[in-house]
Amino acid sequence: MNELRISVALFPWFLYVYMYTVSFYQYISKKGFADTDEPLLFATAFIVLWIERQSIIASFRGVTVGYPLYGFFLLCFGLIVYIAGQLYPVIYLEIWGLFIIGSGLVMSLAPKEYVKSAVFIGVAGTVLVVMGRIAPYMLSSELAKGLASVSSHMLSATLFPVTYNGVTLYFGPYSAEVAHACSGMNSIFSLLALSVIYLREGISRKLWHIVILVALVIPIAVVTNLLRVISLVIITWYFGNRYAQGIYHDLAGIIVFVIALVFLAAIDKVMYGVYKKSNNGYKK
Structure with a gap:
């Protein structure tokens, strides 16, 4: 049987x-x-x-x-x-x-005791596909323009004059476009994928804890990619365009992704530590 x-x-x-x-x-x-x-x-x-x-x-x-x-x-x-x-x-x-x-x-x-596993599979897929791909693509152009604007103002206020028009930055004899890949879109999906897996495999967390961490993925991805854009402009200004568009361009993407993961893990650890102490062991 x-x-x-x-x-x-x-x-x-x-x-x-x-x-x-x-x-x-x-x-x-x-x-x-x-x-x-x-x-x-x-x-x-x-x-x-x-x-x-x-x-x-x-x-x-x-x-x-x-x-x-x-x-x-x-x-x-x-x-x-x-x-x-x-x-x-x-x-x-x-x-x-x-x-x-x-x-x-x-x-x-x-068996019925695995219902949470079934729910996790469905929710993970929905979060990754809907939040990680469809929603960011709808916002990609505006995010790229926003990153160009913020980068321009920050660099002009601290290092050297930078102007922007749409998603293109102009500084000295150089110009740089904040493309789709640099606006945080790719990082958003990758971070969501890893964070969903990380949250499932890690320590037990309350629902609000998980919701906050997943919601923070988008701002963390955008902020770290802002650092990427600024660093590429600085490299171009001081060392030339061929350095910024060579291996450093790809390496910068990997670095900011790792930084984003570290930020997410650090926030998770702080939240867990604080509420573990204030709620008698973070009981469910």
């Missing part, structure tokens, strides 16, 4: 693996790895499911099911989103659909 349950439970997961593989293959065959963020969507989906591997294993071998009705609705919704992403095609819809389908499978097939 247990072997029969295992075989029945494995079938929808085999279909899930097939859907994931087809989406990944279709994407790589068309675009390759030219975009640094979109392939990360597939990697993040895999990592989230790996984190919740115990719930997936439990769905193979559990003697009881979870919430099949809720799981069925999640599966239907996830399939609709996934198919819509295939038809248009929109890779973000495909990935979101895969997250929701995975959530529905755990919700339906795993």
Whole structure:
């Protein structure tokens, strides 16, 4: 009987693996790895499911099911989103659909004590796709203009005169454009992906603690990328354009991303430490 349950439970997961593989293959065959963020969507989906591997294993071998009705609705919704992403095609819809389908499978097939795992898979996918990609893209042009303006004023007030027009900075014989990648958009998605995983794998936190940390991802990404823009302008001014646009340009992106992670971890540690002392061990 247990072997029969295992075989029945494995079938929808085999279909899930097939859907994931087809989406990944279709994407790589068309675009390759030219975009640094979109392939990360597939990697993040895999990592989230790996984190919740115990719930997936439990769905193979559990003697009881979870919430099949809720799981069925999640599966239907996830399939609709996934198919819509295939038809248009929109890779973000495909990935979101895969997250929701995975959530529905755990919700339906795993025992009830794994309901939090099912919720985490669905919420993680929604946060990463909606907040990490769609919302920032809607704001990208305004953020780039804002970074150009702030950088211009800060540099003019402290080091050397800088003017701006839209997203372009002018200083001496040089000009620099605050492109999409420098406005914080790429960092926002990457930080969200890592912070969601970090929050799940780390110490227990209250809901408000998690909400605050996720909400801080966007301002932290923007501030650290402001530092990136300023540093690139300074390097260009003192050492020339070829230095700023060479290896330092790529290295600066990595550095500010690491700094952003350190900021996020430091804020998390401070919040946890303060409220642990004031709330008798930070009990749930």
